[in-house]
Amino acid sequence: MMNTARTGGLADPEGNQKEPLVSFKDVGLSLGGRPILEKISLDVQPGEFLCIVGASGCGKTTLLRLVAGLFKPNSGSVSVAGNQVKAPSRSVAMVFQDYTNALLPWRDCTGNVSLALEGLGIPPAERAVRVSDLLAKVGLAGHESKFPGQLSGGMQQRLQIARCLAQNPSILLMDEPFGALDALTRRSLQDELLRLVHDTGVTVLFVTHDLEEAIYLGNRVVALKSYPGRIAAMHKVDLPKQRNHIETPDLPAFRSLRHELYSFFADDHR
Amino acid sequence: MTLDTTEQKLASGDRSGESDATSLSFMRRFNWEGILFPFGLLAIAEVAMRVTGVHSETLATPRQILATLIHSFGNGVIFGLSAETLSAAAGGLLLGSLIGLLLGIVFGAFPRVFELMELTIEVIRPIPSISLLPIALLVFGFGYVMEISLIAKSTIWPVMIMTHAAIAGLHPRLREVALLLEMGLKDRITKLVLPAIIPSLFVGFRLSAGVSLLVAITIEIAANPRGLGYAMMRAEETLRPDLLFALLFWVGVLGWGINGLLLLLQKLINHRFGGAGAR
Numbered sequence A: 001m002m003n004t005a006r007t008g009g010l011a012d013p014e015g016n017q018k019e020p021l022v023s024f025k026d027v028g029l030s031l032g033g034r035p036i037l038e039k040i041s042l043d044v045q046p047g048e049f050l051c052i053v054g055a056s057g058c059g060k061t062t063l064l065r066l067v068a069g070l071f072k073p074n075s076g077s078v079s080v081a082g083n084q085v086k087a088p089s090r091s092v093a094m095v096f097q098d099y100t101n102a103l104l105p106w107r108d109c110t111g112n113v114s115l116a117l118e119g120l121g122i123p124p125a126e127r128a129v130r131v132s133d134l135l136a137k138v139g140l141a142g143h144e145s146k147f148p149g150q151l152s153g154g155m156q157q158r159l160q161i162a163r164c165l166a167q168n169p170s171i172l173l174m175d176e177p178f179g180a181l182d183a184l185t186r187r188s189l190q191d192e193l194l195r196l197v198h199d200t201g202v203t204v205l206f207v208t209h210d211l212e213e214a215i216y217l218g219n220r221v222v223a224l225k226s227y228p229g230r231i232a233a234m235h236k237v238d239l240p241k242q243r244n245h246i247e248t249p250d251l252p253a254f255r256s257l258r259h260e261l262y263s264f265f266a267d268d269h270r
Numbered sequence B: 001m002t003l004d005t006t007e008q009k010l011a012s013g014d015r016s017g018e019s020d021a022t023s024l025s026f027m028r029r030f031n032w033e034g035i036l037f038p039f040g041l042l043a044i045a046e047v048a049m050r051v052t053g054v055h056s057e058t059l060a061t062p063r064q065i066l067a068t069l070i071h072s073f074g075n076g077v078i079f080g081l082s083a084e085t086l087s088a089a090a091g092g093l094l095l096g097s098l099i100g101l102l103l104g105i106v107f108g109a110f111p112r113v114f115e116l117m118e119l120t121i122e123v124i125r126p127i128p129s130i131s132l133l134p135i136a137l138l139v140f141g142f143g144y145v146m147e148i149s150l151i152a153k154s155t156i157w158p159v160m161i162m163t164h165a166a167i168a169g170l171h172p173r174l175r176e177v178a179l180l181l182e183m184g185l186k187d188r189i190t191k192l193v194l195p196a197i198i199p200s201l202f203v204g205f206r207l208s209a210g211v212s213l214l215v216a217i218t219i220e221i222a223a224n225p226r227g228l229g230y231a232m233m234r235a236e237e238t239l240r241p242d243l244l245f246a247l248l249f250w251v252g253v254l255g256w257g258i259n260g261l262l263l264l265l266q267k268l269i270n271h272r273f274g275g276a277g278a279r
Helices: A060-068 A109-114 A124-137 A153-166 A183-200 A211-217 A252-268 B032-052 B062-074 B077-109 B111-124 B129-140 B144-168 B172-180 B185-222 B227-237 B241-273
Strands: A022-031 A034-044 A049-053 A075-080 A092-095 A171-175 A203-208 A220-225 A230-236
Touching (some): A034 A075, A049 A060, A049 A211, A060 A075, A060 A092, A060 A171, A060 A203, A153 A183, A183 A211, A203 A211, A211 A252, B032 B062, B062 B241, B077 B185, B077 B241, B111 B144, B129 B144, B129 B185, B144 B185, B172 B185
Parallel strands (some): A049 A203, A171 A203
Antiparallel strands (some): A220 A230
16 A cells, blocks of 8 residues: 655655645644644644654644544644645544553454454455554564553563554654664664655654754754643754664764754753 | 653553462363362261251251252243343343443543532442332332343442443553544554453453342342242242252352353463453
8 A cells, every 4th residue: 555655755854845735824722721733833844754742731732633533623723735724634644652541452463453454345354464464564474363461561662663554654743652662672763663654655744852863853843831831842854864762873963963053941940 | 740740650550469378270181179169068967967857947958958959940930930040131231331331431521421420420329229229119019120221320439449440440551642642532442452451341341240149138038939040039938948958059150151161261361352462
């Protein structure tokens, strides 16, 4: 299903002449009378990998929920592919940090991925092929009939990613997806995510606390500040398309951006 | 309320509500001592009663009781009595569980309805079934329907409470997954809600099953001229302590068997729906 849209993944985030895929226009949101987000204006280009960083409670997750249609803005508008977001849509997938709650413990890996394909009128035989392709793609081949409770945290998160890819989304929202994983697992999943994004050409909005993760994965890093949440800084990531954990963090561009982001947030906490 | 509250809500955790300590004894090491113990007690009773030469209209020796039990099996009487009691218990259990399931689903899905009905329910719930016997007799007269109605009244509650709690405790993430996949109401119920609540629901059902047998026999002893309970009363009135004790013993065995069966089923259900291999 996926390899059709090779829009380059990391290659071409700069095409500003293109129609933005996601567009926030002066978005404000308050929940229970408290302002959560204020004056958010942001365009995300197709094929871009946008990382959103900020302190806890600054509205990062809310930003994703607005794109997903799980929240509606009080003012301004959020649009996807030119259409205002009114309700959740299958073309926008969301990977949650708490994979244990997002997966169905009574379904095995095949069943969990298949959930996203049911009710679409796909013949069962074709569905089975697609499910096993997806599981292989996220490195879960051979684990098809295992249940989430029998998998490690990293494998469960791969499973959730496979289910999201099964939706064949144009936008993948990731809410601190690797936050609950150990450092080694996180690194290998970061690399696999970059590969999957490259293969599918999906546009990613990735929320994280981890500044290095944001730089390593993103084409662009947006920094939010809190109370109310607003865009405080925006950085392009000038790193080569091919990245790896051994050399990329040593590149001058990586180090200077890391320096900049760390001092930015250090000021914030003073 | 911060934005990340949903993250902080932990999973409702152990949905089975049952520890492994209640698992079936025959699934563990075969427990010879535990089986020999009651037989030892019976042997002591037999010897003691023979030595002291008890001749009583309220007691019978274990040997007499066993003989009567075998005789009741031989002429089939005990099967008929058991069928009467168990069918009433099963009928009441099914009716009560169904009502409890519906109430639990409605209360879980619509908290306002629960707020409206909570006081009413909480006042009705503690009324012992047996104290409603006079009303049930007035309405239904003697027989099957009266017994079922009272059993149903007692078996509603465990299923209702467990279902309500399970639905109220569903993780918000499931709802979001359903929304993001644009699932319809039918799919949400059959693919997400029901599988998620089945382990809790079954715990409620098992508790209700125990109650149903208790209430059935109580009603038969108190008023209804049918089943094992009534036969016990007859045995007492006709000075047949051997028969009375044989029936009592049989009721115990029935309850033990039913509970064992349901526990086994519960284990299978927990394994299937609670995350196979996870516990």
